[in-house]
Amino acid sequence: MRHEKMDPSCGEAVLDIAGLNVRARSGNQWHPIVSDVSLTLRRGEILGLVGESGSGKTTIGLASLGFARTGCAFAGGEVRFKGQDLLRMAPAARRALRGDRIAYVAQSAAISFNPARTLMEQVIESVVDRGTKSRAEARADARALFRLLHLPDPDRIGDRYPHELSGGQLQRVMAAMAMLPRPDLVIFDEPTTALDVTTQVEVLSAVRELVARFGTAAIYISHDLAVVAQLAHRIMVLRHGRLVEEGETRKMLAEPQEPYTRSLWAIRTFAKDSLPASDVLLEVNGVSASYGSLKALDNVSLTLQRGRTVAVVGESGSGKSTLARVVTGLLRANGGEIRFSGETLAASAKSRTKLQLQHLQIIHQSADASLNPLHKVREVIGRPLEFFFGLTGAQRERRIVEILEQVELGAEHLDRLPSEMSGGQKQRVCIGRALAAEPALMICDEATSALDQLVQEGILKLLTRLQQEQQISYLFITHDIATVRAIADRIVVMHRGRVVQEGPKDEVLAPPYPPYTKLLLSSVPEMDPDWLDRLLASRKQAVSDKAVS
Amino acid sequence: MSRPMQFDRVPLSARIGMAIILAYVAAALFGPFLAPYGQTEVAGDQWTPLFWSQPGPDGDVFFLLGTDHLGRDLLTRLLYGARNSIGIALVTTLLAFAAGVGIGLLAATKQGVVDQIASRSIDVLMAFPSLIFALMILAVLGSSIPVLIVVIALLNMASVFRITRALAMDLEAQDFVDVAKLRGESALWIMRRELLPNAMVPLAAEFGLRFCFVLLFIASLSFIGLGIQPPMADWGSMVRENASAISFGVFTPLIPAAAIAGLTIGVNLVIDWLTNSRSVGNEA
Numbered sequence: 001m002r003h004e005k006m007d008p009s010c011g012e013a014v015l016d017i018a019g020l021n022v023r024a025r026s027g028n029q030w031h032p033i034v035s036d037v038s039l040t041l042r043r044g045e046i047l048g049l050v051g052e053s054g055s056g057k058t059t060i061g062l063a064s065l066g067f068a069r070t071g072c073a074f075a076g077g078e079v080r081f082k083g084q085d086l087l088r089m090a091p092a093a094r095r096a097l098r099g100d101r102i103a104y105v106a107q108s109a110a111i112s113f114n115p116a117r118t119l120m121e122q123v124i125e126s127v128v129d130r131g132t133k134s135r136a137e138a139r140a141d142a143r144a145l146f147r148l149l150h151l152p153d154p155d156r157i158g159d160r161y162p163h164e165l166s167g168g169q170l171q172r173v174m175a176a177m178a179m180l181p182r183p184d185l186v187i188f189d190e191p192t193t194a195l196d197v198t199t200q201v202e203v204l205s206a207v208r209e210l211v212a213r214f215g216t217a218a219i220y221i222s223h224d225l226a227v228v229a230q231l232a233h234r235i236m237v238l239r240h241g242r243l244v245e246e247g248e249t250r251k252m253l254a255e256p257q258e259p260y261t262r263s264l265w266a267i268r269t270f271a272k273d274s275l276p277a278s279d280v281l282l283e284v285n286g287v288s289a290s291y292g293s294l295k296a297l298d299n300v301s302l303t304l305q306r307g308r309t310v311a312v313v314g315e316s317g318s319g320k321s322t323l324a325r326v327v328t329g330l331l332r333a334n335g336g337e338i339r340f341s342g343e344t345l346a347a348s349a350k351s352r353t354k355l356q357l358q359h360l361q362i363i364h365q366s367a368d369a370s371l372n373p374l375h376k377v378r379e380v381i382g383r384p385l386e387f388f389f390g391l392t393g394a395q396r397e398r399r400i401v402e403i404l405e406q407v408e409l410g411a412e413h414l415d416r417l418p419s420e421m422s423g424g425q426k427q428r429v430c431i432g433r434a435l436a437a438e439p440a441l442m443i444c445d446e447a448t449s450a451l452d453q454l455v456q457e458g459i460l461k462l463l464t465r466l467q468q469e470q471q472i473s474y475l476f477i478t479h480d481i482a483t484v485r486a487i488a489d490r491i492v493v494m495h496r497g498r499v500v501q502e503g504p505k506d507e508v509l510a511p512p513y514p515p516y517t518k519l520l521l522s523s524v525p526e527m528d529p530d531w532l533d534r535l536l537a538s539r540k541q542a543v544s545d546k547a548v549s
Numbered sequence: 550m551s552r553p554m555q556f557d558r559v560p561l562s563a564r565i566g567m568a569i570i571l572a573y574v575a576a577a578l579f580g581p582f583l584a585p586y587g588q589t590e591v592a593g594d595q596w597t598p599l600f601w602s603q604p605g606p607d608g609d610v611f612f613l614l615g616t617d618h619l620g621r622d623l624l625t626r627l628l629y630g631a632r633n634s635i636g637i638a639l640v641t642t643l644l645a646f647a648a649g650v651g652i653g654l655l656a657a658t659k660q661g662v663v664d665q666i667a668s669r670s671i672d673v674l675m676a677f678p679s680l681i682f683a684l685m686i687l688a689v690l691g692s693s694i695p696v697l698i699v700v701i702a703l704l705n706m707a708s709v710f711r712i713t714r715a716l717a718m719d720l721e722a723q724d725f726v727d728v729a730k731l732r733g734e735s736a737l738w739i740m741r742r743e744l745l746p747n748a749m750v751p752l753a754a755e756f757g758l759r760f761c762f763v764l765l766f767i768a769s770l771s772f773i774g775l776g777i778q779p780p781m782a783d784w785g786s787m788v789r790e791n792a793s794a795i796s797f798g799v800f801t802p803l804i805p806a807a808a809i810a811g812l813t814i815g816v817n818l819v820i821d822w823l824t825n826s827r828s829v830g831n832e833a
Contacts, residue, residue, distance in 0.1 A: 328731055349731055357733045370724035374746045
């Protein structure tokens, strides 16, 4: 089915934001986080707000509800909802609009639901409380919405508890809750960011279907341009709380005007050519591992050559992070063998030699969790220097600065605490800490997944450069196919603890695909507004083909 | 998470608490020099009221807070008592923390068998009602200050252990501890450099709270006659010795009681601020 992106420019204006300014307080000082942003949204229109973290997109989304987060305040401008200014309205009147005429869908449905109550109770609560609908009407309507959103067993799913549903299903239930009072405006705040690509597709098509069916106006907030391109009629690109560029989706994708917008577009084109074969550094042979009775790895084998990168891909729960824990020795394997530089590695890190520990370093997904909040950069990078090489005093200091320069930071960062640096800088410090040990192998466990796209690209380029200079091997664990294209020589595809495909990058990323690889690859959003339509059409086709045969 | 503390952001209640604690510490340190009479000197009549002066052997003697059941100056006893009560409570709490934090960190770092042995032993210790446990030991060994300190420290160590272990277990699951382990760092280094600094604020709050409990516990032991032995002054025993005065309408025993209450309140005001500033820090 081709979703008709109708021209909504003739509809009535639902939301009209003019010259919005929001500021935030840190200590006794106020600084602007949204400056002079204006937008108009008409019935049936989806507006995409795109930007990195800190660009003010969520703040604008919340301002559309007349809401400012704790520590933030409105500093001027108007937010008109159907002609009424939300910022100057009586609080009670504003509250009456929220969750009724204006709805909000948050990023993580999993933490937005109360785990102790059934979904139906929570979905209908606000409409019943307001007296908009009777309990029975609300239930019937909710079931109809569940069906519309293709939730399994729509008549009974409401009786289940949040933990019984998957993340993608919960996100759709939350969308149903938002649509129940038939709002005039819905704010979707990164509703698919926490989901795997394979489940993201379901939510995207659900959101689009709802908005088209009810003619609601919607704001869709995301850092992922490819996602926004599937839904939005118009896109606004934001940076540092200011509007960079605004335009009709197709036009924006085809001919972005501003350099910043163009850089966002170009990010996903970074790719490296596969390198020729080299000698084997790491060999994983038939390794299995489990958490209690749950089998997380089942007979996994792979090899990694010196100075090369193997990317391990799969959705969450596929066992890729467990693989990292087994190789590092944090989790004991219950079977199989790991060979590293020709030696067999002990199952537990405690029993490995200092040299083995030194040559095998890990970089985690969250730089925040992997840096002690009380340790300054000097200690973070200095400790491995002292521990492995016995460097002290001025020698150590010199080497720290050298390493900081390698990761494109400088001596001015020596005395910073993690809380005084940006996400990208923190990840660079983590890479520096690993580099300080002069490793042969770095395990990157989703090392770029928590970062904004521009920052991600910088880190990937840095890792590629370090590989060329120091012949480091990477075992790169990721769920992101674009990252794989950018960095891998070989690819291992994992699904439910098993390796389903293994081979050189160009082979794995080219047809013919095994079924799971195909599903995974086809679910990655492309920078093409017709991608979702094509994907849904081809999956429908596949289903009906199966039915015929 | 942690940021440098600025005094101008300290709320009034916490400042009052700090002032109270400082005053008590000063009394404990300088008490014997300020005291007008000797600790055990009988200088006047029994249970005289406040601001009492009477003729003595070398002219008039004056008692600011009156006298106790033996005619000793109450202010003097209170000042000496500060030294004993606060000093013993402080040493006891420090000992309880040294043991509790040490074993707690060790249990969290080593886990497995070490953790099981430590945790179950502490469970056994906690299974005894603390007053009965203390009475038992003191009855067997006799009440002396070293025994008193060790017994009460042991009793309080249990809950310090539990809190430390829980905090450290939380931190232990963080990636930065994994990184240190994968570097091959020793358990001691991980405890000292990675775990302890991050557990400092909640432990400091717990220290204040424990200190109050210990102070009150010593006071109650003294009250039943098993704590600090006469003629040494201590607030708990001062309440006991003078308790019967209440029946005659003399409020002498309330003065040492108020001294205990005042210190407890002061410490708690500071703790409240410490725990609050911690939760605010987590939000940011």
